[in-house]
Amino acid sequence: MRRRAGLGAIQKQKLEQVKYREKGSEIQENQFQQMSKQLEVFRENLEEFATKHKNEIKKNAQFRRQFQEMCAAIGVDPLASGKGFWSVLGIGDFYYELGVQIVEVCLATNYKNGGLITLEELRTRLVAARGKAKKHQEITNEDLLAAVKKLRIFGNGFTVVPMGKGKWLVQSVPGELNLDHTLVLQKVSSLGTAWVSNSILMDDLGWTQTRAQSALSYMIREGLVWVDTQDPNETLLWFPSMFADCVSA
């Protein structure tokens, strides 16, 4: 190409570069859309296959592995049995599958709710993660409760607490592994006040009312805190173990 000189040429070159770049991002955008479409097709197909051909897939060891790999890459749940005839009698995989999915939802949301989730939210998340098919929408709270019941033999590490009015709270972290109380203690010692209240936990740690309440009532039960009802707004809880630090500070 002949080299051109002058201001006009430089401007022209710049213009060209911009155009090339635009074209480049356009192509990329296009490609991304294509990929997203393929992902959708893949997802639908995998979901369908998982339901229809479960037993055949199970039989072939090598293919089973490959199927699992595909599901993992695309984010499809291979466990998608419907509530068949047998599941009514508690036989079959349906409730086990549901159980796995329930624990999974709890684990995945653990980091923000501390192992406490309402049955309603649990169901919404579970259904969303299971797939789009209609039969997934039909999973009821009763199904979930029945599935959780099967986990009872693991002791009370995974429990459903009735909240009245048909509402339930699922607790997935046993007290021994619950770090919420440690978080409360950390919060108090960083405040340097030796007391804490519901609203502090909710505002500062972003907890829900239920989570804050359950952590604090546990501490009251265990005798770790003293209850102070003098504040007109809300109950304050004092940590005797931190009095000394407070005074000396």
Add this chain to the structure above:
Amino acid sequence: MDRFEYIEARLFEGENYIKRDKNVKIYDGDDKTQFTDGEVVLTTHRILWGKPGDIPRGLVCLSLHLYYVFCIEEESGGVFGLGGPKRIILNLSPSLPGKRPGPAVVSTYHFLKLSFKDGVDPAFFKALYDAIAAKEWESPSTVATSLSVSSPTTSAKPSGPTVNSKIRSGIVGIERSIEEQHRATDQSISVAFQDLTKLMEKAKDMVAISKAISAKIREKQGDISEDDTVRFKSYLMSLGIDDPVTRDTFRSDSDYYMGLAQQLSDMMVGVLMDCGGIMSLADVWCRVNRARGLELISPEDLLNACKLLQTIDAPLSLRKFPSGACVLQLNSQRDEEVAKNISGLLEENETLTPVKLSQIANVSVLLAREHLLITERLGMACRDESMEGLAFYPNLFLRESAS
């Protein structure tokens, strides 16, 4: 071991040397092999292993193509992870037909370990990780050389009119070829999903395509889905068990539980180490089943298998807390170990309350108290019960009488 090939230590075209390390032993799965005290060379395409000095001289050595490796992890030396990682575990995909002969024809394992006498050099691990992620061998300049050993990249390409001899240039050319590629992929997906047998035939291609798509989308969007649950699911399933133990393959229930216990221990040791050595059984059950895929086990089966962990000398065991919650824990969490650990902390801090310990050790208050009570029960701590609550001190009787 069956993925290795014997080959003269020479670089392919387009292949580059990355890093080397000495005193490396190869394990076939968990078994020792005759290949000890060797030298490992990492290239952009392969891992080479040879007796010291053999590789620089270009003599015959062992070669493992990196495309077999789909994930790597570090393994610690002792059970308690003292002294840093000693081994790298390479998880391998099945060996491909048409490979050159190697030291073994078959192997029951789908992973192998490289054991480093002086511990794993983090830089080596990083380099290996990067080399696998970079997939240098898929870049076009190397296709010609890897063709001779039937690389999966060639078979992974979607079938259809992708092989183009026409040379196009310009932006339109690029656009058109991208479009064509998409069309080919679309087509191969729709063919593969016609019915199950078709899908089984094309499974390998489809796995590759699914991974390519998700990689591309991850790159652009961060992850395949906004949903926490879907992401977590995806992660859990990618840690799959190749060959889940099933009831049908065992004659009696007790054999079945034994097998299950063994697999459980193999799978969970690493997981437990990553998450503080303790995990609730519900959590374990979910992870195990996700890794098994479609072969679910019931909570009862898991509990029975857990009870057998001690009889097979597994490094983990079942524990039931006084509250009734069941957990799986590493043996480093066993009473004696805990007491030793806590009494050390007592010496350091002079006195500990459950609250204080929970903050030091980052465990729950309940567990901290449990640990202190265990220590007390084993005679390594003394309690001080007062208005301010329960506190523990080191047991001076032990020390005084010893000196």
